[in-house]
Amino acid sequence: MLEEVIFAGFGGQGVLSMGQVLAYAGMIENREVCWMPSYGPEMRGGTANCIVTVSSEEISSPIIGRFDTVVALNQPSLDKFEDAVKPGGTLIYDSTNIIDPPKRTDIDVVPIPASETAVQLKNTKIMNMIVLGAFLAKRKAVKIETVLEALRKVLPERHHHLIPLNEQALQRGGELAMSAVPVS
Amino acid sequence: MGELRLMKGNEALAEAAIRAGMDAYFGYPITPQSEVLEYLTREGYNRTKCTILQAESEIASINMVYGAAGAGARVMTSSSSPGISLMQEGLSYIAGAELPCLVVNINRGGPGLGTIQPSQGDYFQSVKGGGHGDYRLIVLAPATVQEMADFVEEGWDLADKYRNPVMMLSDGALGQMMEKVELREQRDRTARKAPEWATTGKPVERDRNFITSLFIKPEEMEQVNLHLQEKYRTIEANEIRVQEMDTEDADFIIVAYGLSARIGHKVMEIMRAEGVKVGLIRPITLWPYPYATIAKAAEHVKGFLSLELNAGQMVEDVRLAVNGRCPVGHYGRMGGIIPSPEEVVEVLKDMYSKIQ
Numbered sequence: 001m002l003e004e005v006i007f008a009g010f011g012g013q014g015v016l017s018m019g020q021v022l023a024y025a026g027m028i029e030n031r032e033v034c035w036m037p038s039y040g041p042e043m044r045g046g047t048a049n050c051i052v053t054v055s056s057e058e059i060s061s062p063i064i065g066r067f068d069t070v071v072a073l074n075q076p077s078l079d080k081f082e083d084a085v086k087p088g089g090t091l092i093y094d095s096t097n098i099i100d101p102p103k104r105t106d107i108d109v110v111p112i113p114a115s116e117t118a119v120q121l122k123n124t125k126i127m128n129m130i131v132l133g134a135f136l137a138k139r140k141a142v143k144i145e146t147v148l149e150a151l152r153k154v155l156p157e158r159h160h161h162l163i164p165l166n167e168q169a170l171q172r173g174g175e176l177a178m179s180a181v182p183v184s
Numbered sequence: 185m186g187e188l189r190l191m192k193g194n195e196a197l198a199e200a201a202i203r204a205g206m207d208a209y210f211g212y213p214i215t216p217q218s219e220v221l222e223y224l225t226r227e228g229y230n231r232t233k234c235t236i237l238q239a240e241s242e243i244a245s246i247n248m249v250y251g252a253a254g255a256g257a258r259v260m261t262s263s264s265s266p267g268i269s270l271m272q273e274g275l276s277y278i279a280g281a282e283l284p285c286l287v288v289n290i291n292r293g294g295p296g297l298g299t300i301q302p303s304q305g306d307y308f309q310s311v312k313g314g315g316h317g318d319y320r321l322i323v324l325a326p327a328t329v330q331e332m333a334d335f336v337e338e339g340w341d342l343a344d345k346y347r348n349p350v351m352m353l354s355d356g357a358l359g360q361m362m363e364k365v366e367l368r369e370q371r372d373r374t375a376r377k378a379p380e381w382a383t384t385g386k387p388v389e390r391d392r393n394f395i396t397s398l399f400i401k402p403e404e405m406e407q408v409n410l411h412l413q414e415k416y417r418t419i420e421a422n423e424i425r426v427q428e429m430d431t432e433d434a435d436f437i438i439v440a441y442g443l444s445a446r447i448g449h450k451v452m453e454i455m456r457a458e459g460v461k462v463g464l465i466r467p468i469t470l471w472p473y474p475y476a477t478i479a480k481a482a483e484h485v486k487g488f489l490s491l492e493l494n495a496g497q498m499v500e501d502v503r504l505a506v507n508g509r510c511p512v513g514h515y516g517r518m519g520g521i522i523p524s525p526e527e528v529v530e531v532l533k534d535m536y537s538k539i540q
Contacts (some may be wrong), residue, residue, distance in 0.1 A: 020190075020362065023190055025191050027188065027364050029188050032188065032364065033362075033363065033364055034361060034362070034363050035358065035361060035362040035363075036191075036360075036361045037360055037361070059363075060446055060447075060449035060452075060453055060525075061446045061447045061449060061450035061525050062357065062361050062363075062443075063357070063443075063444060063446075063447060063522050063524060063525075063526060064450065064525060064526075065524030065525065065527065066524075066526060066528040109435040144348060
């Protein structure tokens with residue numbers, strides 16, 4: 001199995017951490033994993049992205065130009081990476097603040113009202129976990145239980161009370177992904 | 185099996201240094217390798233009582249390394265390109281005085297103050313000698329986070345074996361990216377004894393130890409140089425490390441090190457899936473360089489591509505090895521831009537069609 005995914009959005013949306021959680025979960029499931037951040041001055045308030053590869057084989061390049069899945073959390077990321085989805089691949093995006101939806105018809109387009117749902121769950125920081133839940137439902141790169149195990153290991157003890165909320169967000173994201181209808 | 189962790193290259197390097205029994209680290213912060221100093225400051229002294237010191241500059245760092253190495257310590261410094269440039273005088277002194285140490289360069293884009301993004305623009309500086317005089321550094325080029333960790337202890341062992349400074353030449357991407365790392369067990373730092381040549385204080389029963397790179401009489405200086413050259417020939421004979429991937433049946437070979445080798449590997453996978461027999465040669469030691477491996481492959485392939493994040497530096501060594509037997513091309517991006525494998529595939533196809 002091989003999953004090559006890019007998570008892209010604004011700095012502060014939790015783009016880098018959702019990628020790390022996926023990589024960590026992949027490691028727990030005995031996969032080869034690689035997490036490659038874009039870094040530099042643009043991280044502070046500008047766009048941020050990370051490429052995550054989860055594979056049953058040795059991983060060649062940490063940097064790739066074509067992805068099985070693109071996860072875009074804002075309009076600039078959607079514009080930049082829509083064309084980078086491999087034919088037949090998946091494009092998941094936060095539809096809350098999108099004016100110009102994706103146009104491709106040769107891929108699985110999955111709009112998720114993630115920011116809106118995060119407000120309903122009364123914690124806007126949970127938005128990235130809603131999207132990660134959508135990703136896991138669509139691509140099955142790792143199990144949700146493993147992601148929760150990864151969170152228990154990655155999060156400091158004082159944040160462990162947030163794990164049930166994360167679980168709720170992951171599951172809600174999964175439900176939204178399975179009922180998502182592309183905007184035409 | 186050792187402990188498995190998901191770590192950034194810079195963190196893996198720092199953790200491996202603690203575990204390998206490092207006695208001292210001297211450094212000065214610079215992006216993209218500041219995590220090394222940060223990690224060591226947090227963990228180093230608390231775990232093994234080793235010395236972790238932020239020096240006032242890179243020039244101070246390398247001269248502290250010189251002093252600690254002379255006293256027989258297992259010592260390291262790390263920096264990124266502009267900082268490594270500042271260390272060149274010290275490196276030449278350390279090589280001249282024949283002291284073992286590990287210097288890590290997390291290469292960023294240059295020249296000048298440049299950019300904080302990854303580059304391989306320091307190849308010439310690392311392997312041809314950025315400082316003055318006829319000296320060589322043993323240069324190790326990791327391509328994975330695992331190797332960022334493994335090459336720390338291996339680097340020190342080589343440094344000790346030959347009394348020679350070792351450079352680990354990595355880059356900003358390998359320093360910042362996270363992969364799975366299997367960590368080695370903690371070495372007992374206090375179990376390692378200082379070498380007999382070290383300036384640890386003169387006991388009654390032996391002459392004083394003396395470490396210098398100053399030999400004012402030319403006859404003496406020539407002898408020192410002849411001895412160094414003999415040592416370098418021994419290193420060339422014994423320590424070349426290289427990885428070959430699918431070279432036996434290859435029509436075309438990519439030569440690349442570090443991050444570029446990872447990209448080259450993906451290019452190879454894409455091309456092989458399309459039926460083109462591409463192989464990869466990855467020099468792991470950049471000095472001594474695997475000339476013989478490339479020369480042997482040159483007998484049966486139609487061409488080589490040297491893939492580097494620079495304007496074409498290692499390609500000179502590939503050409504020396506190939507010695508005119510087949511075409512050698514170069515592809516690289518500069519200034520912190522990393523080419524995607526798909527971009528390199530197009531370059532390779534174009535070059536390949538011209539050779540056919």
